[in-house]
Amino acid sequence: MTTHPNTPAGWYADPQGTPNLLRWWDGAQWTEHTHPGQPGQAQQQAQPVADPAKIQRQVQQQAGVAPAHAGGGTLFTEPVLVVNQKAKLIELTNEYSVFDQHGRTIGSVVQVGQSTLKKVARFVSSLDQFMTHKLEIRDAQGQPHLVLTRPAKFIKSKVLVTRPDGQPVGEIVQQNAIGKINFAIQVNGQQIGAIKAENWRAWNFAIVDHTGGEIARITKTWEGLAKTMFTTADNYVLQIHRQLPDPLLSLVVATALTVDTALKQDARGFG
Secondary structure, eight states: OOOOTTSOSEEEEOTTOOTTEEEEEOSSSEEEEEEESOGGGHHHHHSOOOOHHHHHHIIIIISOOOOOOOOOSSTTTOSEEEEEEOOOSSOOSOEEEEEOTTSOEEEEEEEOOOOHHHHHHHHHSSGGGGSOEEEEEEETTSOEEEEEEEOOOSSSOEEEEEOTTSOEEEEEEEOOSSSSOEEEEEETTEEEEEEEEEETTTTEEEEEETTSOEEEEEEEEOOOHHHHHHOOOOEEEEEEOSOOOTTHHHHHHHHHHTHHHHHGGGGGGOO
């Protein structure tokens, strides 16, 4: 594709001619960010289409979250984030779209670094929880802001959060293996908050600061039995109650946007 300054930002066929590779055009220049796929899929991948009315219904009726004040339009400035996994019949990779409360796409969570062999292993076995997962939290332009690595685990899960350049932000560390799940949010080994499962089956979580005061809440929203029978696609709403300082803010967003990957593999063992 020949690009010029009027070409909108999006995923397009790699200008270097690499087969089956899309490259992000930021509206002014090509970037280093690439994505496997076909050019015909470019716009669909760049900006997932959401029905604003459906998103608002999900926030206000399903999650019971009242309309909040307008934020700054980014992952780290909106008081309400809506996280919807892309529904797939066979879940081989994790990919989520992130919207604001009005249905505007403001980011995505994409699993990176998965080999074909690993995808096959996920399909044919329940060994998923013993594999290392790496996810990127990206803004609406496809630029990564946080990288999360969940090392292979056996009993307790841990998620390492870094900036794209590798600079550590903090860790999300599972505190218990029996009963209601409790994860500590840590920076340099010091606990600055926690995520607590209030009702595991309903997938409701409270996120608290170091004083135990609730600063955010995750509420699962359901699409109905027919859909959940065929896919494990997860949809939930994050409500942040007040403006948070960094690194707590980054860790709260990281926790909420990846709670499915970090925690869901344990769901078989908890009632």
